[in-house]
Amino acid sequence: MNGSLLFQAFIYLAAAVIAVPIAKRLGLGSVLGYLLAGVVIGPFMLGFVGQEGEDVMHFAEFGVVMMLFVVGLELEPSLLWRLRQPILGLGGLQVLVTSLVFAGLGMAFGLAWQEAVAIGMTLSLSSTAIVLQSLAERGLLKTEGGQSAFAVLLFQDIAVIPMLALFPLLAAGGSAAAEHHDDGHASTTLIASLPPWAQTLAVIGAVAAIIVFGRFLVRPALSAIAQTRLRELFTAAALLLVIGIALLMSAVGLSPALGTFLAGVVLANSEYRHELESDIDPFKGLLLGLFFIAVGASIDFGLLFAQPLLIAGLVVAIIAIKFAILFGLARSFRLSLDQSALVAFSLPQVGEFAFVLFSFARQEGVLTAALTDPLVAAVALSMALTPLLLVINERFVQPRFGTRAAEARPADAIDEENAVLIVGFGSFGATVGRLLKANNIRTTVLDIDSDRVDLLRKLGLKVYYGDASRHDLLASAGADHAKILVIALDTPEKTMNLVHTAQKHFPHLTIYARAFDWNDAQDLVRAGVDHVYRESVDTALRMGAEVMQTMGFRAYQARRATQTFLHHDEQSMHELVAHRDDQAAYLTTARRRIADLEQLLLADLADADLDRDAGWDPDSLREEIRQQAGLSA
Amino acid sequence: MARVLVLFAHPALEKSRVNRRLLKALPKLPGLTFHDLYEQYPSFHINVAYEQALLTSHDTIIVQHPLYWYSVPPLLKQWMDLVLEHGWAYGLRGEALRGKQIFLVTTVGGPASSYTHEGFQKHTLRDFLLPIEQTTRLCRMHYLPPYVIYGTHRLNEDDLVREAVAYRRLLEWVHNHQLPFDGSATQSYATMNEAMAALAPEVMV
Known part of the structure; x- marks a missing residue:
């Protein structure tokens, strides 16, 4: 050679x-x-x-x-x-x-x-x-x-x-x-x-x-x-x-x-x-x-x-x-x-x-x-x-362990039909689950971390072990009777897999999906998921609001600004999804991110109305009164 | 047929006895829109443009709320502050609401007898709600007497059923009876309840 x-x-x-x-x-x-x-x-x-x-x-x-x-x-x-x-x-x-x-x-x-x-x-x-x-x-x-x-x-x-x-x-x-x-x-x-x-x-x-x-x-x-x-x-x-x-x-x-x-x-x-x-x-x-x-x-x-x-x-x-x-x-x-x-x-x-x-x-x-x-x-x-x-x-x-454990406790399947399935019980899924439990909403959890599964079972939660993108496991966890599927997995790939499985086998489920950034949030929206939550958005906005406060904004003003911004941001995302052609799929992830960011910043500029709340703003009223009184502005 | 908008504001509907029953009695009618403010804006972040469009596309506005400390729940006040903009709802060029009819549907804990000048509360309910009345006047709307359910703490099951039926009849009356519903005839009554009993006895049981 x-x-x-x-x-x-x-x-x-x-x-x-x-x-x-x-x-x-x-x-x-x-x-x-x-x-x-x-x-x-x-x-x-x-x-x-x-x-x-x-x-x-x-x-x-x-x-x-x-x-x-x-x-x-x-x-x-x-x-x-x-x-x-x-x-x-x-x-x-x-x-x-x-x-x-x-x-x-x-x-x-x-x-x-x-x-x-x-x-x-x-x-x-x-x-x-x-x-x-x-x-x-x-x-x-x-x-x-x-x-x-x-x-x-x-x-x-x-x-x-x-x-x-x-x-x-x-x-x-x-x-x-x-x-x-x-x-x-x-x-x-x-x-x-x-x-x-x-x-x-x-x-x-x-x-x-x-x-x-x-x-x-x-x-x-x-x-x-x-x-x-x-x-x-x-x-x-x-x-x-x-x-x-x-x-x-x-x-x-x-x-x-x-x-x-x-x-x-x-x-x-x-x-x-x-x-x-x-x-x-x-x-x-x-x-x-x-x-x-x-x-x-x-x-x-x-x-x-x-x-x-x-x-x-x-x-x-x-x-x-x-x-x-x-x-x-x-x-x-x-x-x-x-x-x-x-x-x-x-x-x-x-x-x-x-x-x-x-x-x-x-x-x-x-x-x-x-x-x-x-x-x-x-x-x-x-x-x-x-x-x-x-x-x-x-x-x-591995799949056998998940279903076998479930079979060993058949009573689960009968005594309660939980309306909410949570897949992935890491810090994200656990927060969702704890909030629901604190408010007496019964949930079924699926997770692939066996230690966590053991712990949760000991605490009396209904938990299934295994890879949730398998439809038979979803079925044994009660997906047929559930209403809501909360996806809190830790990678976009796993999330998308599960979305596809759920849409194919359990179309009646309303999917609530955790997303990571713009990119996969858009992918999820395009895949037909209505409830998409980018994991860092709320935290980032809260941080931004506190920075605004430190820079001299009043607390409520900063809070209103983040609310308005969140609304605008969600809207921009849905607009972007509608406009993005399939060619974008061939762009590298990094290129897509840059292209998305560009679109976003342009949208921020175009929407000059981000600081509204005109009802609390007496400017136009003051002007009208001064005009009527014959005063100059 | 009047296009009727029910603006509903209750911060804890799950704890409510009366309002929940009233809502269950809401008739499903074309042109009758039910709008639950606390459900729509739990963080008080009101979509002003959307609310204005909603007002524009209805003729009669019914504001349903429980009475807290002689006033409306805070989200309703926030809604007034932000939606009724100068230059839109009032002011020289504020014509958007001109001629629309509006009345409150208010649930009140105390008995009717206490809301008199001689009674325990020293004022009528209409007196207490004067800021709202004047607001609607500034917006060039027709303010009609409120529909009031007094003494809610004492209502038993039978009373609740009767109130729910009466509320349904009211809404149907407003929606259908006169085309469009002409509120001017109700003006001489202290409450919408009395007006309805006098003007439309046939719809009352």
Whole structure:
């Protein structure tokens, strides 16, 4: 193949740009799209990329490092501290039990114990990249199952370090640690020649350095850089920070991903958190995409076709065993059925560290190529299957929990027919619901946060768990007899989906929908929703009124002004909806926003009557009286 | 046929005994418009243009309200302040309401006997509502005597039924009986109730 960098970049980007939107359209998630793109351009189909795949993968693994930095930024230290039990307990047990089971199986199949242990430890790991990306994309990271999955992944990241240290000992020769490894995960240690106590000290020193450095040096440094007002310089600083930490951690033999995660946590409270996040995000996304493509391209279809049964058997066995252990552990840690299923469906693949560990094990002479090659193929396939498993979980498994819970309490459906359905009980929906409850209006709530559902059920509310855009769930929640559907979901997409479902299956429902901005408010109005509430309007107007007051307006004048403005604003929106042609749909969201804002400002200018209340304004009366009295104006 | 607008102002209809019954008795007639001010403008933000158009398109205006502290509920006062604009309702060029007939339908807690110069309240109800009367005069409208339901605290179920029927008859009378309803004949009576009993005994039970 043409080896030029630009050509390579073109192939990778083209594959991603074509495959990912298709996969997203089909509801499969971006990860599967990248993986399929990798398969297509890989050596076994189009052959655009070939041997360099593995190098690309090592390079792209830096995306994982960046991802953990971003994850760390979103995780405040207090939250991390609360996760200590799942990290050590659930994560520790998962690695231990899975390693032992696979090692036992390996020995049962006649492997030497050293080989079996190496394989067992390797297979116990899961893919941080695929799992976090997939969960984040589905908005599941903040659920209890998502947090547990994250805790397990975090422990695995830590566990890699002792594993790498253990492999040389498992080697028949049991000789020196490998110095010839360059994947950046470990082992390129500058401190390998130091005595053990000094190594330990260096590791502790490095971690302490990150914490102290992050707390006392990075903030003032970032503040100084921010003051230059050069955006790209801030990006450069963010990259410098991540790469520097990765290098430092590699130097002392720790996982760079772990180091940047730690740095992220340290900076989670800082005022630059969001800037750092948005600067690193595109790099992270691209590198991860590249990484997934490389995984797809590295699937050895030659080997797969040569030994289809062996590979398929391996994949099924690995996934089934890991699934069973994960599910069992999650249940024993008191996770509910649905959240346990989420953990088990998320983590049963083998992670990207396996590629590193297997090649490391081969170099160390622990394992032979005859053994690792089928395993590497199985690992890649198990990763490729993860997004599919999550789709299965989402479409076929999770729905059962919602309806089953409802069936378990059939009395609900009989004893009261609530006229109002509230979908989404976050802060918005909860405020609506509480107001209604305070005024004795009975409501039925649908939510997908199982913790919240449990709590609300305990408090005696009628709550259904599940994805409300499924019409059967709406039906079991009593949509046939309800009058009003309150949609308080947290994204415009989910809202629109539900609107379509409700209009199709329950046309008698009056829909009250929460909207986010002009754009989706207009979309909702166009979709035929009469009651659309932009979530920030009232708050913004109240704030504006108080600013007016501070600027010297009388309180009631400011209040009247906001009332008039709200009326005018609503009217403008409906006019805009009527005038907007379909071409606007092709404008990007950002362009549409600007175009809308322009229309709005023009409308504000045209409607000079915004300050009316002429009845309280004696000007015209005074003029008339003075004229009659023959006075000049 | 007179086009009749019932302007209704009650801040707590859900707590009302009498007005709720009166509203239930409202006949559905073409040309009779019921307009619930507190329902339309809970935040007192009155759409002036809309209200003016509504007034323009009717001949007889009935303002139905409970009496609070010898006056109308506050939204009705706000409505007067903002809708009856200078240059539209009054003033040199304020001709929009000229010739329209207007009367109040007022529910009153105290008995009729107390609203006399000798009675407990020292004034008649029409005296108390003089600011409204003069307002309508400034707007060049014909102010007719009020339709009053006195002693609302003492009304029992039978009384309520009777009042509701009477109110319906009143509205039908105003809407149908004379084309258009000519209020001048009612002027010599203290209340619309008495006027109706004298002028249209056939519609009373």
